Amino acid sequence: MELRLYDTLTREKRPFVPLDPKDVRMYVCGPTVYDFAHIGNARPVIVFDVLFRLLRHLYGEAHVKYVRNVTDVDDKINDRAARDYPGLPLNEAIRKVTEETGRQFHADVDALRALRPNVEPRATEHIAEMREIIEKLVAGGFAYVAEDHVLFSPQAMNAANSVLPRYGALSNRSLDEMIAGARVDVAPYKRDNTDFVLWKPSKPGEPSWPSPAGITAQGRPGWHIECSAMAWKHLGEHFDIHGGGIDLVFPHHENEVAQSCCAFHQPRMANYWMHNGFLQVESEKMSKSLGNFVTIRDLLADWPGEVLRLNMLKTHYRSPIDWTLKSLEESSKTLDDWYRVAAEVPAGKPAASVIEPLLDDLNTPQMIAALHGLRNDSGSGGGFSGSLRLLGFLSESVAEWEGRKRQASGVDAGEVERLIAERTAARARRDFGESDRIRDQLAAMGVAIKDSKAGTTWEFSR
Numbered sequence: 001m002e003l004r005l006y007d008t009l010t011r012e013k014r015p016f017v018p019l020d021p022k023d024v025r026m027y028v029c030g031p032t033v034y035d036f037a038h039i040g041n042a043r044p045v046i047v048f049d050v051l052f053r054l055l056r057h058l059y060g061e062a063h064v065k066y067v068r069n070v071t072d073v074d075d076k077i078n079d080r081a082a083r084d085y086p087g088l089p090l091n092e093a094i095r096k097v098t099e100e101t102g103r104q105f106h107a108d109v110d111a112l113r114a115l116r117p118n119v120e121p122r123a124t125e126h127i128a129e130m131r132e133i134i135e136k137l138v139a140g141g142f143a144y145v146a147e148d149h150v151l152f153s154p155q156a157m158n159a160a161n162s163v164l165p166r167y168g169a170l171s172n173r174s175l176d177e178m179i180a181g182a183r184v185d186v187a188p189y190k191r192d193n194t195d196f197v198l199w200k201p202s203k204p205g206e207p208s209w210p211s212p213a214g215i216t217a218q219g220r221p222g223w224h225i226e227c228s229a230m231a232w233k234h235l236g237e238h239f240d241i242h243g244g245g246i247d248l249v250f251p252h253h254e255n256e257v258a259q260s261c262c263a264f265h266q267p268r269m270a271n272y273w274m275h276n277g278f279l280q281v282e283s284e285k286m287s288k289s290l291g292n293f294v295t296i297r298d299l300l301a302d303w304p305g306e307v308l309r310l311n312m313l314k315t316h317y318r319s320p321i322d323w324t325l326k327s328l329e330e331s332s333k334t335l336d337d338w339y340r341v342a343a344e345v346p347a348g349k350p351a352a353s354v355i356e357p358l359l360d361d362l363n364t365p366q367m368i369a370a371l372h373g374l375r376n377d378s379g380s381g382g383g384f385s386g387s388l389r390l391l392g393f394l395s396e397s398v399a400e401w402e403g404r405k406r407q408a409s410g411v412d413a414g415e416v417e418r419l420i421a422e423r424t425a426a427r428a429r430r431d432f433g434e435s436d437r438i439r440d441q442l443a444a445m446g447v448a449i450k451d452s453k454a455g456t457t458w459e460f461s462r
Helices: 039-059 075-084 090-111 123-139 154-159 175-181 223-235 246-264 296-300 305-313 325-342 352-359 364-375 381-390 398-409 413-428 432-444
Strands: 004-007 012-015 024-028 064-068 143-146 149-152 196-201 219-221 239-245 270-276 279-281 321-323 447-452 455-460
Touching: 004 270, 024 039, 024 223, 039 064, 039 090, 039 239, 039 270, 039 279, 039 296, 039 305, 039 352, 064 223, 075 090, 090 296, 123 143, 123 149, 123 196, 123 219, 123 223, 123 246, 149 246, 154 175, 154 246, 196 223, 196 246, 219 223, 223 239, 223 246, 239 246, 246 270, 296 305, 305 325, 305 364, 321 325, 325 364, 325 381, 325 398, 352 364, 352 381, 364 381, 413 432, 413 447, 413 455, 432 447
Parallel strands: 024 064, 024 239, 239 270, 279 321
Antiparallel strands: 004 012, 143 149, 149 196, 196 219, 447 455
């Protein structure tokens, strides 16, 4: 069975045919490092980590290159730096913010058992590539200089008689629809409302670099040009897969396509554009105003990272996901069971029944159903263990897993054992009222107990 991926550009599921099977290349938009990453940010991390693992399984680890960028120049970063380090020069404060939040991001996604990409380029380390692309666009008539800004003209792109794609093809919008549906920055120096910034002058104290296109004032790049430059530097003018959240289709990815294709005279930037769907929390859009804004770090205080990972994968990546406490509890119980069954079993070859759903545009709900089937198959031990490990699970021993669950729950195991002993004594003297009271107390602590002829066992229910 061949790998098939849904391409946002063509709006169809197509067989994946790499440009070079010995050099499969993927770019995914990464974090803007100014604060803790929220759970919505975790979705592309986990989704494209599964794809990365699958591609390595299919083509070999040495033949897959995964690039995920770090945006370290942005107005939000500037604001955070000025707020947190008012006594430092802004550039020094910015470096402190980006280094600190970058470390936080890595710690969080490591806990989600996501593999590190092969390359994690920082935008500020690729200014030369940005300037070079901008120079190409100005020389080609696709961009122009106005009041120390360089702006890209979608009208010029669509007027070009060449192999270039139509501006708006990725998001399936006309120029008029894009003007109506976007927050257009109105400026007197723009030739058209759809023109967007490639380079702009820096304000006093802001990060700045020598400008392209003959501009004498120091400046800084626009957001969209950063990813075009980093993708070009590390993956070339044309590569296999570009991924990110559905919110990035327009304007960010649309503008990336425009910049890269016009600069290098290519009909495509990436052969497959993949986008994960939105995330809600308890059926509501996540926002600070609603009080349901939750970071990865917040959740890791209560749940092991593998629980968050499994919970994310229960919904197909292109569908909206509703992040709920009930679903987290179910994911936790599932992993408790999988650890008991498979953690100490030597890993065998991943089962075909698990790989096949992934080949169908990363159908992770069907993949999880296949895992449940393997768990109930007494002869699939090695295949079950190998499949889970391929997917980023069973990263610990059973003892480590139980210890992490105890730590996350804040429950004292000694206190649990003491209460169970008291309950056993109450049952022995037929004081069933006291026995039920202790069971309820344990349940309130997040501990589920099970009585059998061999005695009473317990586990965390979350």
